[in-house]
Amino acid sequence: KQEVTQIPAALSVPEGENLVLNCSFTDSAIYNLQWFRQDPGKGLTSLLLIQSSQREQTSGRLNASLDKSSGRSTLYIAASQPGDSATYLCAVPSYGGATNKLIFGTGTLLAVQP
Amino acid sequence: ETGVTQSPTHLIKTRGQQVTLRCSSQSGHNTVSWYQQALGQGPQFIFQYYREEENGRGNFPPRFSGLQFPNYSSELNVNALELDDSALYLCASSTRGSPNEKLFFGSGTQLSVL
Numbered sequence: 758k759q760e761v762t763q764i765p766a767a768l769s770v771p772e773g774e775n776l777v778l779n780c781s782f783t784d785s786a787i788y789n790l791q792w793f794r795q796d797p798g799k800g801l802t803s804l805l806l807i808q809s810s811q812r813e814q815t816s817g818r819l820n821a822s823l824d825k826s827s828g829r830s831t832l833y834i835a836a837s838q839p840g841d842s843a844t845y846l847c848a849v850p851s852y853g854g855a856t857n858k859l860i861f862g863t864g865t866l867l868a869v870q871p
Numbered sequence: 872e873t874g875v876t877q878s879p880t881h882l883i884k885t886r887g888q889q890v891t892l893r894c895s896s897q898s899g900h901n902t903v904s905w906y907q908q909a910l911g912q913g914p915q916f917i918f919q920y921y922r923e924e925e926n927g928r929g930n931f932p933p934r935f936s937g938l939q940f941p942n943y944s945s946e947l948n949v950n951a952l953e954l955d956d957s958a959l960y961l962c963a964s965s966t967r968g969s970p971n972e973k974l975f976f977g978s979g980t981q982l983s984v985l
Contacts, residue, residue: 761913788970800875800961800976801914808971846913850970856927857970858904861913 759784763847763862770837771870778832778865780847785825792821792832793846795864801846837869874898875964875977883983884952892947892980894962900975902968903945905937906961914961920945921968957984
């Protein structure tokens with residue numbers, strides 16, 4: 758059974774700092790891994806989707822990496838800004854089924870201090 | 872903005888009551904998934920509908936049921952509400968519901984059961 762874990766649970770950094778969020782998964786048989794952002798009480802915004810054959814995806818100041826063999830992904834945020842404050846969730850689709858049922862981690866709550 | 876809309880945004884019910892939540896999928900999407908997100912947790916998959924048929928279900932009791940309509944909008948119904956049903960309910964749509972697709976989430980319905 759796939760389990761997804763995120764460390765740390767919460768992180769506070771000063772503005773301008775580069776930071777790394779971690780995601781680990783127990784079963785390396787994955788189709789892809791997706792990173793989401795969630796603002797308080799709101800829905801999820803997809804940030805990056807890395808296919809299982811890829812090692813990295815970049816979008817602006819965000820860079821996500823994937824190491825299937827070790828069951829890990831990282832989300833790197835460069836030059837953090839107060840507007841980056843949110844909860845960041847990673848998720849993988851359940852493998853072998855016909856659906857895109859996602860299995861989520863519990864998230865990392867990021868606070869960027871001005 | 873993802874084009875996925877949910878209503879209502881907030882709802883307060885008492886234990887034992889029934890509730891219906893609604894979701895309009897993004898244009899061109901025929902698959903809708905529902906997730907429950909308790910406070911401080913990642914979203915949990917409830918079920919998915921593809922072309923008006925249930926196509927995958929998570930570990931939720933039968934009192935959680937759903938419908939998808941010919942225009943691909945969807946309803947989530949919860950009977951005999953319990954205190955633990957208090958959560959953010961998220962709807963997501965996609966074109967086919969296959970594992971390699973991105974999901975587009977709505978802003979959610981915050982349900983409080985008293």
